[in-house]
Amino acid sequence: MEYLRGNVHKTPVITSATINKMTGKNVYMKLENQQKTGAFKYRGASYKLSKLSDEELAKGVVTASAGNHAQGVALAAYKLGVKAMIFMPDGTPSAKISATKGYGAEVKIIGQSFQEAYTASLEYRKLSGATYIHPFDDFDIMAGQGTIGLELLEEIPKLDTILVPIGGGGLISGIAVAAKTIKPTIKVIGVQAAMAPSMFKSYYSRDDHVYLDSCATIAEGIAVKSPGQLTQQVVRDFVDEIYCVSESQIASSMIYLLERTKSLVEGAGATALAALLAYNDKINSENIGVIVSGGNLDLSSIADIQALALLNKQQVARNERISII
Incomplete structure (x- = not known):
């Protein structure tokens, strides 16, 4: 730690x-x-990315979030020079979306809940090979x-x-x-x-x-x-x-x-x-x-x-x- x-x-x-x-x-x-x-989400995201190999980081990272995890992953990825793709549900506060983009991440708004955004992010991982950063189950x-x-x-x-x-x-x-x-x-x-x-x-x-x-x-x-x-x-x-x-x-x-x-x-x-x-x-x-x-x-x-x-x-x-x- x-x-x-x-x-x-x-x-x-x-x-x-x-x-x-x-x-x-x-x-x-x-x-x-x-x-x-x-x-608080920056703590977990930062620590998780610090544990990834150079090969995993080179693939970029992807996650789903209602906002705070998105910003944590985006900032942690930015500091490491890593591409980040974030899936967020419709209805996510605009301040969280803007901040996530501000840290350099690409954002896709999809679904009415976290669960739907999460499902879409898993599909993206399959297609892209990006490394998944789960918001909590890790x-x-x-x-x-x-x-x-x-x-x-x-x-x-x-x-x-x-x-x-x-x-x-x-x-x-x-x-x-x-x-x-x-x-x-x-x-x-x-x-x-x-x-x-x-x-x-x-x-x-x-x-x-x-x-x-x-x-x-x-x-x-x-x-x-x-x-x-x-x-x-x-x-x-x-x-x-x-x-x-x-x-x-x-x-x-x-x-x-x-x-x-x-x-x-x-x-x-x-x-x-x-x-x-x-x-x-x-x-x-x-x-x-x-x-x-x-x-x-x-x-x-x-x-x-x-x-x-x-x-x-x-x-x-x-x-x-x-x-x-």
């Missing part, structure tokens, strides 16, 4: 007195929205993402719980293995959008073949219809629980982070905090780490996010009135 120390940012960990008071916990937020490319990718857990525990060794967003499972797999290797007693809790609960269903049903019909969510970075085959097993072995959060809960956390910590966070990046605020009473923890996984938000969506956040505020107020009655 020494390769990554000189190639990725050691992202800051911040606290919020307001959140600590609200939850009754010491909350430490790891800001991967301040990583190169604006998300042990090198997981290992690269796991450096977040190493950094977090180096800085805050007293942590007893870490909350991590889940899409395909690469981030939480890497963090869970790294964290529990260092501190076996630590709990690792995953979080998914309720509109895209593929790993949640896989984890609790022990079904290896979960495939969602749809997964439309403001947390498009974790909108994955089917979790990874490798990551499913790692998650079952190393993750303690998985929670789901609603669209309005995610939006509320996005707005809260922007207003209170001045952090611009995309939907996927806000899910871990959303789960802490929604399930605080169920999480038995004194010192908890929260992974803020990315900040590549399309600013044109802010009005819609504010409207959703208001719905959550109204729902919380209704629930409080009912509990009083």
Whole structure:
């Protein structure tokens, strides 16, 4: 992992007195929205490309992504002088598409979901012979993402719980293995959008073949219809629980982070905090780490996010009135 120390940012960990008071916990937020490319994905992509042979690199690389992995692969490939082809689904925020192209990658927009873009990228690999860089179902990718857990525990060794967003499972797999290797007693809790609960269903049903019909969510970075085959097993072995959060809960956390910590966070990046605020009473923890996984938000969506956040505020107020009655 020494390769990554000189190639990725050691992202800051911040606290919020307001959140600590609200939850009754010491909350430490790891800001991967301040990583190169604006998300944690650069860690895994950079490490994966560093492990490829000259022959594999010479063929160019290809992948599919809803945005953040695309940027990570594009930047890692650019730094090595390697051609990168990225397949992205329709509906990917324009900011992520522009940034990916800006790093020198060729982008093809295809399909309505990550899964459809992924299928197209596999066809391209067959025709071109390019080296495939999977966004999550790869042990090198997981290992690269796991450096977040190493950094977090180096800085805050007293942590007893870490909350991590889940899409395909690469981030939480890497963090869970790294964290529990260092501190076996630590709990690792995953979080998914309720509109895209593929790993949640896989984890609790022990079904290896979960495939969602749809997964439309403001947390498009974790909108994955089917979790990874490798990551499913790692998650079952190393993750303690998985929670789901609603669209309005995610939006509320996005707005809260922007207003209170001045952090611009995309939907996927806000899910871990959303789960802490929604399930605080169920999480038995004194010192908890929260992974803020990315900040590549399309600013044109802010009005819609504010409207959703208001719905959550109204729902919380209704629930409080009912509990009083």
